[in-house]
Amino acid sequence: MASDKKQPDGQKFALESAKQQALWQREFQQIVADVQGQALGPNWTANSSPRNIGLPLPRNDVLYKVRGTARYAANISMDGMLYGRFVRSQEPHARILNIDVSAATQAPGVHAILTADEIPQDRLLVGTHDNDTPILAKDRVRYVGEPIVAIVAESVEQAQQACDLVEVEYESLPVIFTPEEAIIVGAYQIDAEAEGNIITEHRHDVGDVDAAFAAADIVLENTFTTEPIDHCFLEAQAGLAFVDSGGTLNLLVSTQYPHFHHEQLARVTGLPMEKIRVIQTVVGGAFGGKIDDTIECASCLLALKTSRPVSMTLTREEVFIATTKRHRLKFRQKLAATKEGHLTALELDILCDGGAYRSYSRVVAGRCVVHAGMPYRFPNLRVHFMTAFTNHVPSGSMRSFGVVKMAFALESHLTELAAKIGISPIEIRKRNGFVDGDVISTGQVLQDVGLLKTLAEIEPIYERRKRELAGVHGQGQMNPGRKRGLGVACLGYGIGYSGIRNPSTARLAVSADGFVTAFCGTPDIGTGSDMALTQIAAEALDIDLGRLRVVSGDSTKTDDSGPTSASRTTYFSGNAVCLASEDFKRQFCTAVAEKTGCLPAQVRIDNDRVIVQNEPLAFEQACRLIADDVDAIVGYGKFDPDIEIDISTYQGNAYPTYTYGTHLVEIEVDEELGSVDVVRYWAAHDGGVIVNPIGAEGQVEGGIVQGLGMALWEKIVRQEGFIVNPHYRDYLLPGAMDIPGELSVWFVETYDRTGPFGAKGLAEASIIPTPGAIAGAISNAVGVWPRGIPMESEKILELMGHYSADAAKSATVKGQPREPR
Amino acid sequence: MSVDISLRVNGAEHRLAVEPTETLVNVLRNRLGMTGTHKDCTMGICGACTILLNGQPVSSCLLLACQADGEAIRTIEGLERDGALSLLQEAFLRYGAVQCGFCTPGFLMIAVALLEKNPKPDRNEIIDALKGNLCRCTGYTKIVDAIEFVANN
Numbered sequence: 001m002a003s004d005k006k007q008p009d010g011q012k013f014a015l016e017s018a019k020q021q022a023l024w025q026r027e028f029q030q031i032v033a034d035v036q037g038q039a040l041g042p043n044w045t046a047n048s049s050p051r052n053i054g055l056p057l058p059r060n061d062v063l064y065k066v067r068g069t070a071r072y073a074a075n076i077s078m079d080g081m082l083y084g085r086f087v088r089s090q091e092p093h094a095r096i097l098n099i100d101v102s103a104a105t106q107a108p109g110v111h112a113i114l115t116a117d118e119i120p121q122d123r124l125l126v127g128t129h130d131n132d133t134p135i136l137a138k139d140r141v142r143y144v145g146e147p148i149v150a151i152v153a154e155s156v157e158q159a160q161q162a163c164d165l166v167e168v169e170y171e172s173l174p175v176i177f178t179p180e181e182a183i184i185v186g187a188y189q190i191d192a193e194a195e196g197n198i199i200t201e202h203r204h205d206v207g208d209v210d211a212a213f214a215a216a217d218i219v220l221e222n223t224f225t226t227e228p229i230d231h232c233f234l235e236a237q238a239g240l241a242f243v244d245s246g247g248t249l250n251l252l253v254s255t256q257y258p259h260f261h262h263e264q265l266a267r268v269t270g271l272p273m274e275k276i277r278v279i280q281t282v283v284g285g286a287f288g289g290k291i292d293d294t295i296e297c298a299s300c301l302l303a304l305k306t307s308r309p310v311s312m313t314l315t316r317e318e319v320f321i322a323t324t325k326r327h328r329l330k331f332r333q334k335l336a337a338t339k340e341g342h343l344t345a346l347e348l349d350i351l352c353d354g355g356a357y358r359s360y361s362r363v364v365a366g367r368c369v370v371h372a373g374m375p376y377r378f379p380n381l382r383v384h385f386m387t388a389f390t391n392h393v394p395s396g397s398m399r400s401f402g403v404v405k406m407a408f409a410l411e412s413h414l415t416e417l418a419a420k421i422g423i424s425p426i427e428i429r430k431r432n433g434f435v436d437g438d439v440i441s442t443g444q445v446l447q448d449v450g451l452l453k454t455l456a457e458i459e460p461i462y463e464r465r466k467r468e469l470a471g472v473h474g475q476g477q478m479n480p481g482r483k484r485g486l487g488v489a490c491l492g493y494g495i496g497y498s499g500i501r502n503p504s505t506a507r508l509a510v511s512a513d514g515f516v517t518a519f520c521g522t523p524d525i526g527t528g529s530d531m532a533l534t535q536i537a538a539e540a541l542d543i544d545l546g547r548l549r550v551v552s553g554d555s556t557k558t559d560d561s562g563p564t565s566a567s568r569t570t571y572f573s574g575n576a577v578c579l580a581s582e583d584f585k586r587q588f589c590t591a592v593a594e595k596t597g598c599l600p601a602q603v604r605i606d607n608d609r610v611i612v613q614n615e616p617l618a619f620e621q622a623c624r625l626i627a628d629d630v631d632a633i634v635g636y637g638k639f640d641p642d643i644e645i646d647i648s649t650y651q652g653n654a655y656p657t658y659t660y661g662t663h664l665v666e667i668e669v670d671e672e673l674g675s676v677d678v679v680r681y682w683a684a685h686d687g688g689v690i691v692n693p694i695g696a697e698g699q700v701e702g703g704i705v706q707g708l709g710m711a712l713w714e715k716i717v718r719q720e721g722f723i724v725n726p727h728y729r730d731y732l733l734p735g736a737m738d739i740p741g742e743l744s745v746w747f748v749e750t751y752d753r754t755g756p757f758g759a760k761g762l763a764e765a766s767i768i769p770t771p772g773a774i775a776g777a778i779s780n781a782v783g784v785w786p787r788g789i790p791m792e793s794e795k796i797l798e799l800m801g802h803y804s805a806d807a808a809k810s811a812t813v814k815g816q817p818r819e820p821r
Numbered sequence: 822m823s824v825d826i827s828l829r830v831n832g833a834e835h836r837l838a839v840e841p842t843e844t845l846v847n848v849l850r851n852r853l854g855m856t857g858t859h860k861d862c863t864m865g866i867c868g869a870c871t872i873l874l875n876g877q878p879v880s881s882c883l884l885l886a887c888q889a890d891g892e893a894i895r896t897i898e899g900l901e902r903d904g905a906l907s908l909l910q911e912a913f914l915r916y917g918a919v920q921c922g923f924c925t926p927g928f929l930m931i932a933v934a935l936l937e938k939n940p941k942p943d944r945n946e947i948i949d950a951l952k953g954n955l956c957r958c959t960g961y962t963k964i965v966d967a968i969e970f971v972a973n974n
């Protein structure tokens with residue numbers, strides 16, 4: 001099947017190009033219609049309730065997902081499309097002396113080979129914030145896995161075979177694998193512009209920390225560590241690039257932020273913005289990992305070069321080796337309190353492995369600084385946060401942007417403090433937790449804080465389980481050699497970007513047959529945000545849900561509304577949809593008034609009818625009435641809350657609102673093996689008014705289970721810059737058998753005055769308390785405090801003084817290497 | 822050198838010539854255009870590519886297409902009956918067992934296999950059956966709930 005290059009096939013495409021173009025055009029239009037049709041809106045009108053908010057409505061996209069017809073990027077193919085693969089660096093840090101592609105050029109099926117030399121220097125670099133990352137490495141590679149050459153061929157196999165024929169000649173350079181080494185004076189400078197290898201450094205100082213420590217009754221101080229972890233969305237990065245007959249470059253891609261790629265592609269290709277269209281396909285999970293450039297620019301450049309559709313999908317191994325990771329952190333935390341259990345000071349000194357390029361390092365740092373001490377009152381606070389370059393794959397954004405790691409340390413200390421002064425872990429949190437009117441370290445005053453409500457929900461369960469464990473089983477002893485423990489942790493998390501404006505916009509349009517479409521830039525990445533926006537729009541317009549369609553994540557049809565990240569979509573885009581609804585209703589009612597000869601004030605939409613001077617019309621009747629004018633009606637809404645932090649003082653409004661929660665976990669530790677079983681789990685969240693309870697519950701459950709993985713098993717292991725466990729066999733994800741037998745999630749009733757119908761947003765937050773809660777439970781069970789995550793069995797045994805290599809080897813109850821079926 | 826094989830997929834017969842090294846998942850997806858079966862790890866660990874081979878769940882990324890010559894294969898595309906969702910699909914939809922949905926085909930197929938073998942599994946039996954499938958979004962609870970609902974109905 002391996003055909004020679006250029007020949008029959010190549011000719012076919014050249015000779016019949018007009019016909020081929022027409023075929024592609026049809027194919028492509030069908031694909032786009034399919035992709036967007038699947039996201040559009042309810043195919044059912046099952047919602048008989050007049051209300052749309054707070055109902056567990058099933059999602060439209062899921063219909064296609066259970067049928068097996070969902071349009072994920074790698075499921076899309078076009079006639080004669082080519083497949084791209086990368087040649088990647090085998091060196092952690094080296095000068096590239098020569099790239100020999102001659103053998104690859106001759107390889108069967110190869111159509112084009114792209115190296116950095118072909119890309120003008122001012123178009124070579126991409127990046128979310130800094131444009132510091134080459135699409136393909138030019139003179140130097142900075143980490144193992146960095147892309148150097150991209151090749152397209154007629155099959156994936158041929159492309160890979162050609163890649164294997166490329167010879168790269170390297171000259172090794174000094175390597176740096178820890179941020180500690182990176183910041184030593186005289187260390188090799190990895191990035192030309194980063195003196196001292198510092199990617200970002202932040203200081204935040206409130207009150208008089210030194211005086212508070214001097215006056216404190218109790219001081220706790222420890223060093224905490226966390227390991228890099230992978231997002232492990234199951235769908236690897238994938239996309240299809242296609243230049244249509246009109247010369248427009250189209251990219252169908254699995255992403256969290258189509259407009260980001262749109263802007264980057266314009267710069268990289270030199271094409272005007274309107275000649276580029278980026279459309280989000282169905283996304284198979286993201287969690288912060290689909291927000292950087294991976295295949296986007298390379299596949300588009302190759303599509304331009306070959307005039308053929310180009311498909312690129314990373315392999316699972318590539319996702320592990322060459323896409324961003326959660327930062328590895330090492331930090332010292334020092335906390336002061338009075339003997340009554342009031343927190344007085346917190347000091348944090350954090351050093352972070354940023355990897356070889358900047359990616360989201362600055363964003364992670366900024367968020368961590370603002371979240372230091374959250375969700376508790378610390379009158380005195382000092383944070384020093386530094387991220388340095390190393391020769392590792394770049395660290396980037398991942399669910400909660402680092403806050404989960406800070407919470408691990410903070411919640412550990414809180415629980416330890418409670419034990420020291422003899423109060424319950426709930427009580428210490430009640431005494432210090434945020435309430436309405438509290439002022440956070442940036443000077444922002446909080447409102448609509450539901451933290452104590454979540455604690456109040458958890459407290460009776462904690463007390464009951466504590467009694468039961470002590471009474472029935474004595475000392476929490478369930479089975480011989482196994483000890484139970486309870487752990488509590490809280491969370492407070494800001495919605496949206498940290499301290500910078502990040503508006504979202506929405507447009508609402510209506511058709512003559514009575515359907516309303518909401519256009520919004522923030523894509524649904526699998527969380528159900530399109531459904532939430534549909535529900536919000538139906539509620540705001542007061543029309544039947546079945547009339548609503550959503551188009552999201554299309555750079556041509558929607559405005560840039562920012563990414564779907566930072567738990568912002570329900571809140572930011574939901575608010576934009578609400579504002580657009582008001583604008584829409586005004587225009588709509590005016591149009592109906594004109595046609596019916598009354599005043600706009602005499603027309604209103606009510607429960608899916610249009611009331612004209614007290615006469616009800618069916619909504620579609622009213623739409624038919626104004627059929628000639630419907631196209632002119634476009635409701636526009638922009639939600640742009642006043643968010644700004646002065647980076648020099650860290651003062652200002654950090655986020656428009658915050659979500660809160662309390663988790664309680666019951667675990668069982670095997671004293672011989674050191675392994676931890678999570679037996680029960682309770683989570684109470686304040687996400688404001690919940691738009692779709694089943695969706696919200698799913699977000700929380702998923703976050704908890706990711707948190708369990710992070711707390712107990714997950715870690716990227718590296719040796720000399722190489723990731724040694726780039727596959728699920730040795731990178732241990734939680735499986736169905738690892739989930740607690742009882743997992744209860746509920747939402748406390750709060751109404752956020754600034755949110756769409758009182759909603760806040762909560763998608764990321766549920767991961768935050770999990771590691772801290774488990775650490776507390778381990779200490780409660782066996783009396784030791786793990787200070788690093790993952791809290792592996794060997795570490796627990798070692799802390800207990802029971803460590804033996806044999807026991808560690810047999811500690812395979814949970815988190816064992818997986819075997820293929 | 823290619824091999825002529827015949828695959829019976831969801832009752833329909835497909836005759837085709839495959840390379841001896843081609844995996845079943847690639848043939849289903851690339852040759853037959855049946856992209857409902859997903860592919861992630863290609864190591865038999867994630868379960869996204871689970872299909873039924875003569876009623877047994879297997880990872881189609883580990884199976885060569887020629888090994889399935891003449892055998893009966895079932896995929897997610899064969900679950901609907903006359904255009905209507907099966908009870909299991911309906912339950913996944915209603916119970917929130919699907920978020921990004923990339924794992925869903927594998928979970929549906931493993932659940933079909935389980936329920937055919939054991940129509941009334943208890944929760945532990947369900948969890949045990951799912952141990953070869955990964956889901957990063959849902960935390961599994963709602964997947965188990967959905968299957969349990971079908972078992973009880």
Ligand code: FES
Pocket residue numbers: 859860861862863864865866867868869870871880881882883
């Ligand atoms: S792709 Fe087959 S098990 Fe993962």
Ligand code: FES
Pocket residue numbers: 234284285526918919920921922923924925955956957958959
């Ligand atoms: S729903 Fe996303 S992996 Fe399962």
